[in-house]
Amino acid sequence: MGTLRFSKRSAQTGEQPISYYMQQGVENPRLISLAAGLVDPESLPADEVREVVAELLANPATAQTALQYGTTQGYAPLRAKIHRHLLAQDGLKPSEVGYNSDDIVVTTGSQQLLYTLGEALLDPGDIVITEAPSYFVYHGVLNSLGIRTLSVPMDHEGMCTDALEVVLARLEEAGELPRVKLIYTIDYYQNPTGLTLSLHRRRQMLELARRYSKAGRILILEDAAYRELRFSGDDLPSIKSFDRANEHVILAMTFSKPLSPGLKTGYAVLPRDLVGPLLRFKGNHDFGSSNFNQHILDRLMETGAYDRHAERLRGVYRAKRDTLLAALAEEFPEARSSMRWTRPDGGLYVWLSCPPEVATGPGSRFMEAAMREGVLYVPGVFCYVKEGAPSPPTPLPGGEGGNAPNCEARLCFGVASHDDLREAVRRLGAAARETLRGEKIAMRGFAGCKV
Amino acid sequence: MGTLRFSKRSAQTGEQPISYYMQQGVENPRLISLAAGLVDPESLPADEVREVVAELLANPATAQTALQYGTTQGYAPLRAKIHRHLLAQDGLKPSEVGYNSDDIVVTTGSQQLLYTLGEALLDPGDIVITEAPSYFVYHGVLNSLGIRTLSVPMDHEGMCTDALEVVLARLEEAGELPRVKLIYTIDYYQNPTGLTLSLHRRRQMLELARRYSKAGRILILEDAAYRELRFSGDDLPSIKSFDRANEHVILAMTFSKPLSPGLKTGYAVLPRDLVGPLLRFKGNHDFGSSNFNQHILDRLMETGAYDRHAERLRGVYRAKRDTLLAALAEEFPEARSSMRWTRPDGGLYVWLSCPPEVATGPGSRFMEAAMREGVLYVPGVFCYVKEGAPSPPTPLPGGEGGNAPNCEARLCFGVASHDDLREAVRRLGAAARETLRGEKIAMRGFAGCKV
Numbered sequence: 001m002g003t004l005r006f007s008k009r010s011a012q013t014g015e016q017p018i019s020y021y022m023q024q025g026v027e028n029p030r031l032i033s034l035a036a037g038l039v040d041p042e043s044l045p046a047d048e049v050r051e052v053v054a055e056l057l058a059n060p061a062t063a064q065t066a067l068q069y070g071t072t073q074g075y076a077p078l079r080a081k082i083h084r085h086l087l088a089q090d091g092l093k094p095s096e097v098g099y100n101s102d103d104i105v106v107t108t109g110s111q112q113l114l115y116t117l118g119e120a121l122l123d124p125g126d127i128v129i130t131e132a133p134s135y136f137v138y139h140g141v142l143n144s145l146g147i148r149t150l151s152v153p154m155d156h157e158g159m160c161t162d163a164l165e166v167v168l169a170r171l172e173e174a175g176e177l178p179r180v181k182l183i184y185t186i187d188y189y190q191n192p193t194g195l196t197l198s199l200h201r202r203r204q205m206l207e208l209a210r211r212y213s214k215a216g217r218i219l220i221l222e223d224a225a226y227r228e229l230r231f232s233g234d235d236l237p238s239i240k241s242f243d244r245a246n247e248h249v250i251l252a253m254t255f256s257k258p259l260s261p262g263l264k265t266g267y268a269v270l271p272r273d274l275v276g277p278l279l280r281f282k283g284n285h286d287f288g289s290s291n292f293n294q295h296i297l298d299r300l301m302e303t304g305a306y307d308r309h310a311e312r313l314r315g316v317y318r319a320k321r322d323t324l325l326a327a328l329a330e331e332f333p334e335a336r337s338s339m340r341w342t343r344p345d346g347g348l349y350v351w352l353s354c355p356p357e358v359a360t361g362p363g364s365r366f367m368e369a370a371m372r373e374g375v376l377y378v379p380g381v382f383c384y385v386k387e388g389a390p391s392p393p394t395p396l397p398g399g400e401g402g403n404a405p406n407c408e409a410r411l412c413f414g415v416a417s418h419d420d421l422r423e424a425v426r427r428l429g430a431a432a433r434e435t436l437r438g439e440k441i442a443m444r445g446f447a448g449c450k451v
Numbered sequence: 452m453g454t455l456r457f458s459k460r461s462a463q464t465g466e467q468p469i470s471y472y473m474q475q476g477v478e479n480p481r482l483i484s485l486a487a488g489l490v491d492p493e494s495l496p497a498d499e500v501r502e503v504v505a506e507l508l509a510n511p512a513t514a515q516t517a518l519q520y521g522t523t524q525g526y527a528p529l530r531a532k533i534h535r536h537l538l539a540q541d542g543l544k545p546s547e548v549g550y551n552s553d554d555i556v557v558t559t560g561s562q563q564l565l566y567t568l569g570e571a572l573l574d575p576g577d578i579v580i581t582e583a584p585s586y587f588v589y590h591g592v593l594n595s596l597g598i599r600t601l602s603v604p605m606d607h608e609g610m611c612t613d614a615l616e617v618v619l620a621r622l623e624e625a626g627e628l629p630r631v632k633l634i635y636t637i638d639y640y641q642n643p644t645g646l647t648l649s650l651h652r653r654r655q656m657l658e659l660a661r662r663y664s665k666a667g668r669i670l671i672l673e674d675a676a677y678r679e680l681r682f683s684g685d686d687l688p689s690i691k692s693f694d695r696a697n698e699h700v701i702l703a704m705t706f707s708k709p710l711s712p713g714l715k716t717g718y719a720v721l722p723r724d725l726v727g728p729l730l731r732f733k734g735n736h737d738f739g740s741s742n743f744n745q746h747i748l749d750r751l752m753e754t755g756a757y758d759r760h761a762e763r764l765r766g767v768y769r770a771k772r773d774t775l776l777a778a779l780a781e782e783f784p785e786a787r788s789s790m791r792w793t794r795p796d797g798g799l800y801v802w803l804s805c806p807p808e809v810a811t812g813p814g815s816r817f818m819e820a821a822m823r824e825g826v827l828y829v830p831g832v833f834c835y836v837k838e839g840a841p842s843p844p845t846p847l848p849g850g851e852g853g854n855a856p857n858c859e860a861r862l863c864f865g866v867a868s869h870d871d872l873r874e875a876v877r878r879l880g881a882a883a884r885e886t887l888r889g890e891k892i893a894m895r896g897f898a899g900c901k902v
Contacts, residue, residue, distance in 0.1 A: 002664030004724050005632060007574050013731045038520050046514035049743075053504045063497035067713035069489050108559055108737045115736050123458045141735045181456060213453030262518035262743035273455050280464045284592045285566050286559045290741045292500075292713035 013144040016137060017362075017382050025376050032424040034411040035376040037191065037348060041415065043316045044260055045300075045309050052299040062295070070291030072283045073275075074106025074267070078298040082106075082267050085301065086251070089227070090241040098246030099269050105278060108289040110225055110254040110266030114138055116281040117221065117250065118145045120274065121181050129167060130184045131159045133351075133383030133408070135191045135223070138184065148179070149385045156342075158197030159185055161204040168212045178215040183208075185220065187239060188227040189347025192383045192410035196345060202239045209248050219271070220249045226347035228258035228310050231318030233345030246271050255297055257348070258310040263293040317348065317414065320421060324350055324413040327425035332432075339432070341411075348414035352377070352428075354407040358435055361406045369431035375424045380408025464595040467588060468813075468833050476827055483875040485862040486827040488642065488799060492866065494767045495711055496751075496760050503750040513746070521742030523734045524726075525557025525718070529749040533557075533718050536752065537702070540678070541692040549697030550720050556729060559740040561676055561705040561717030565589055567732040568672065568701065569596045571725065572632050580618060581635040582610045584802075584834030584859070586642045586674070589635065599630070600836045607793075609648030610636055612655040619663045629666035634659075638690060640677040640798025643834045643861035647796060653690045660699045670722070671700045677798035679709035679761050682769035684796030697722050706748055708799070709761040714744040768799065768865065771872060775801055775864040778876035783883075790883070792862075799865035803828070803879075805858040809886055812857045820882035826875045831859025 018035065025033040057063045073079070079101040087094060094100065107113040122128070124146030130139070132151035142149045150171075152164045164183070171177050183205065187197035197205070209218045222239045240251040246269070254266035270278060282288075300306040325343060328350070332339035338355045358366050361381040370377065384404030413421055469486065476484040508514045524530070530552040538545060545551065558564040573579070575597030581590070583602035593600045601622075603615045615634070622628050634656065638648035648656070660669045673690045691702040697720070705717035721729060733739075751757040776794060779801070783790035789806045809817050812832040821828065835855030864872055 002666075002668035004670075004722065005572070005667040006728050007570060007572055007577075009574075010571050010728050010731075013570075013728075013735065015727075015731060016734060041515040041519055044515055044518040046508040046511065046518065049518065050505055050508035053508075054501055057497040057501035057504075060497065064492040064495055067495035067497065067500065067711040068492055069707075069712040108740065111735075111737050119458060119464075120461050121456070121458055123460075126458075137735075137738070144732075144735055215453075216456040217453035219455075256520075260518040260743070261520040262741065262746075264737065264739070264741040264743075271455065276466075277457050277461050277464075280461075280466060281595075283467060284464065284562075284588075284595055285736065286562050286715065287588070288715070289559065290713065290715040290744055292711070292715075293741055293743065295713075 009144060009146075012146060014140065016140050018136065018378060021376055021378070024371070031371070031374050031376050032416055032420045032427070033376040034413070034416060034424050035378045036415060037412050038415045039257060039261055039348070040313070040316050040320065043313055044262070045305070048300060048305040048309060049260070049296060052296055052303065052305070056295055056299060066292050066295035068291065070288045070294060072279050072288045074104070074289065075291065075294040075298055076101065078106065078294050078301070079104040079267075081298060081301040086269065089235075090237050092241060096244070097241070098244050099272070103246060103269055103272050103275055105268055105270060105275065105282070106289055106294060107266045107268065107282065108286065109256055109261075109264045110223065110252045110268070111137070112282070112285070112289070113252045113266055113268045114221075114223075115141055116278050116285065118142065118147070119281045120277045121219070122147050125179060126181050127171070127176065127179045128182045128184055129164065129180065130385065131186070131190065132385065132404075133192055133380060134184065134385075135186060136378075136382045139385055143386070151385050154190075154193060154195055156195060157201055158187060158190065158195050159201065159205070161201045161208065164205065165208055168208060172212065172214070177212060180212070180218055181216070183218065183220045184223065185239070186223045186225065188224050188236070189229065189344045189349070191226070191347070192349050192378065192380070193351040194342040194344030194347055194349045195351070196233070196236065199236050202236065203242060206239055206242050206248060213248070217248065222249050222251045224251060225254045225257055227253065229314060229317055229348070230346035231314045231321065240269060250274070258313060259297075259300070259306060263290075263296065265289060265293050265297055317346070320413040320418065321350070323418045323421045324411065324425065327422045328352075331425045331429040348412050350411045350413060351380070352409040352411055354409070354432070356405075356407050358432065359406045360409045364406070366431055366435040369434040370428060373427035373431050375427040375431070377428075378410035378412075380404075380410065381406050383410065460595060460597075463597060465591065467591050469587065469829060472827055472829070475822065482822070482825050482827050483867055483871045483878070484827040485864070485867060485875050486829045487866060488863050489866045490708060490712055490799070491764070491767050491771065494764055495713070496756070499751060499756040499760060500711070500747060503747055503754065503756070507746055507750060517743050517746035519742065521739045521745060523730050523739045525555070525740065526742065526745040526749055527552065529557065529745050529752070530555045530718075532749060532752040537720065540686075541688050543692060547695070548692070549695050550723070554697060554720055554723050554726055556719055556721060556726065556733070557740055557745055558717045558719065558733065559737065560707055560712075560715045561674065561703045561719070562588070563733070563736070563740070564703045564717055564719045565672075565674075566592055567729050567736065569593065569598070570732045571728045572670070573598050576630060577632050578622065578627065578630045579633045579635055580615065580631065581836065582637070582641065583836065583855075584643055584831060585635065585836075586637060587833045590836055594837070602836050605641075605644060605646055607646060608652055609638060609641065609646050610652065610656070612652045612659065615656065616659055619659060623663065623665070628663060631663070631669055632667070633670050633672055635672045635674065636690070637674045637676065639675050639687070640680065640795045640800070642677070642798070643800050643829065643831070644802040645793040645795025645798055645800045646802075647684070647687065650687050653687065654693060657690055657693050657699060664699070668699065673700050673702045675702060676705045676708055678704065680765060680768055680799070681797035682765045682772065691720060701725070709764060710748075710751070710757060714741075714747065716740060716744050716748055768797070771864040771869065772801070774869045774872045775862065775876065778873045779803075782876045782880040799863050801862045801864060802831070803860040803862055805860070805883070807856075807858050809883065810857045811860045815857070817882055817886040820885040821879060824878035824882045826878040826882070828879075829861035829863075831855075831861065832857050834861065
């Protein structure tokens with residue numbers, strides 16, 4: 001029958017490394033998964049969606065619109081509501097931002113925005129700067145596009161913007177500034193660390209993007225997927241809110257986290273000159289995400305059900321975070337253990353740093369022990385840009401650079417029940433004891449910026 | 452602020468030529484659009500969807516599954532039902548086909564299947580063979596990927612497979628067979644012509660794909676989007692049904708046409724060795740299409756509502772086709788006019804062939820007159836592979852080759868009401884009279900195969 005011949009890009013489009021562990025979770029129901037980045041199942045908006053669907057479809061006019069094709073850019077009334085919603089979050093008036101609903105694009109989850117943005121902007125060999133660690137699924141997309149991904153370390157204030165400046169200066173020296181197109185940050189309750197970019201660094205990041213836009217504009221991709229899941233701490237303004245002329249920042253958000261992933265709808269604000277080119281790719285993908293789901297979301301925003309639900313979710317996740325943090329503190333008391341972890345003010349993730357002698361990666365004693373005990377996590381090493389990517393990361397000043405630490409783990413508190421969270425941590429503790437067997441655990445704090 | 456720099460692919464990813472006319476339709480409500488390939492608004496399944504959503508979301512267990520993330524490949528129970536549905540259409544038992552539900556992928560409309568398939572299989576310079584005319588949106592996708600698109604003429608039996616054979620033989624002679632990866636056919640009630648590939652040519656196409664799979668496997672992309680909208684004539688077996696080992700045929704279908712485009716869900720059967728590579732791209736796009744919509748569809752198939760609705764739609768579209776054909780026969784009586792058109796047994800489109808002196812393309816006297824009269828159609832020239840595409844089409848034996856006729860039009864009878872269909876034809880008649888002004892109209896039949 002002849003060999004099937006795949007594209008060249010197919011060879012660099014790998015399986016997500018996480019797939020194996022996800023599959024384990026599906027096949028072994030005894031496992032408690034802190035790996036999957038799903039949302040709390042109990043609080044999904046079943047009643048709210050049922051009510052608006054009943055209303056939408058009882059009226060022939062709205063039913064006919066909702067069940068028909070929509071537009072590539074997205075349902076205009078929904079985009080108008082998104083516009084107002086974004087303004088409200090940043091406490092700004094329409095006249096205080098350089099964008100309106102024509103600059104908003106609705107996508108099939110924010111993932112599709114990340115993808116089509118790459119297609120519209122990036123050529124193989126172009127450079128994207130990310131955080132280390134960062135969202136591993138996006139690294140896979142960048143790899144598939146043949147992009148050079150450089151990473152900048154993080155500390156408790158998020159991406160170290162001083163280190164970002166050093167990277168940009170070195171790239172300029174090396175004549176590589178023309179290849180730099182995008183800086184990627186998950187600036188609220190980051191996936192995977194739970195860390196948030198501080199106010200001062202938000203301003204600094206935008207200032208750097210502006211300053212280094214010498215050979216062409218450098219954009220910031222502000223992935224604010226978790227912003228609306230804030231349950232403690234200050235609400236920081238988006239980086240977008242400082243980008244008054246709508247020139248440098250793409251703000252990507254989603255309805256998946258603050259409402260329901262089943263509706264698979266995200267959205268973004270784009271610099272105006274990017275809207276058309278991106279929509280041409282999106283048109284080729286699907287000429288528009290599910291119009292029915294957009295009508296549901298439009299109605300949920302209209303009635304206020306969306307805001308009420310997000311508020312309720314903040315309570316749900318605050319309680320789950322508290323349970324996880326309390327269980328960790330109990331299982332790994334500071335005086336006797338050198339396990340460390342982040343204390344997120346929102347989102348779904350806690351980042352666990354084990355002592356350096358406890359490797360957490362695939363095949364490690366700790367991971368094997370954890371799977372035997374019945375708990376799954378995302379190995380931290382998956383969240384760092386892979387060596388052997390199209391180009392190895394530039395060695396970074398002072399920090400660990402491209403050498404991914406292999407002693408970290410992402411713990412998602414979104415899905416598991418309170419009891420399961422406690423049990424999962426107990427199992428992690430058992431796995432740690434099994435791994436260390438009386439070895440003295442060296443102290444190790446969370447790596448800070450050392451620029 | 453620096454210039455925004457786009458990818459190289461961005462330059463070859465154009466606006467769909469149809470966009471301008473669609474926009475005209477939106478901005479001028481007096482226009483009757485036979486251009487947009489939408490579906491009949493009156494018959495959208497509002498009650499059916501409302502009922503299953505109410506049921507799904509009333510039950511906490513199903514609500515929690517439907518509103519949560521799904522899988523990249525698609526909801527397994529839905530895939531199992533699709534499998535049975537496809538078998539039933541071809542009257543086959545599971546043991547008589549080489550595929551099962553593991554070879555089925557659910558996509559964001561069938562458009563996403565076309566797109567990801569291109570990504571997984573095709574490199575710039577690879578060759579895809581299509582029908583002339585064919586689905587213009589797909590031509591845009593192929594152009595964006597840098598593909599050489601060659602086209603084979605059609606007659607009343609669909610793609611002329613004898614001409615396909617000549618094309619393949621010439622490509623082999625020229626040493627280009629290794630670049631040929633895909634033959635694209637819309638084999639039921641084709642978009643744009645309404646024509647159907649005959650039984651004998653279905654077998655012949657598969658035989659040719661097999662025979663010419665010398666330098667690697669040649670696949671057939673069988674786009675059967677309109678199959679379930681059959682309202683007269685025999686139900687022909689799919690090409691896929693002859694591909695017993697599941698090696699050569701990708702069968703792409705959609706819920707958009709026989710149910711609702713608003714749910715934006717399609718599906719495909721793939722040769723098994725293609726499933727993994729395609730899903731890696733789809734994972735990067737969105738890690739799964741709307742799970743909520745897949746649950747709705749699963750329930751509609753379960754209850755039989757889907758089949759009942761498709762049956763109802765066949766009646767709706769049969770009546771609309773009859774109205775359009777009767778109006779055309781009245782407006783352009785055969786004895787006095789050399790307007791010719793197809794008589795589709797299903798689908799949404801009639802293909803109108805004007806006499807050669809009536810150009811129908813953008814800027815033509817006829818199109819301008821039609822817009823003044825208040826009727827929109829898709830200029831036939833849009834449906835032919837563009838000259839100046841990555842590579843010009845190979846001149847074809849005897850036929851019109853790459854010289855796209857400029858005197859044709861796609862008329863969609865899906866959206867307009869019966870009254871509007873009659874009025875639209877009256878306006879087309881007025882436009883034709885205005886264009887011809889007493890010129891003698893030459894007779895011209897629908898172009899046949901002249902191999």
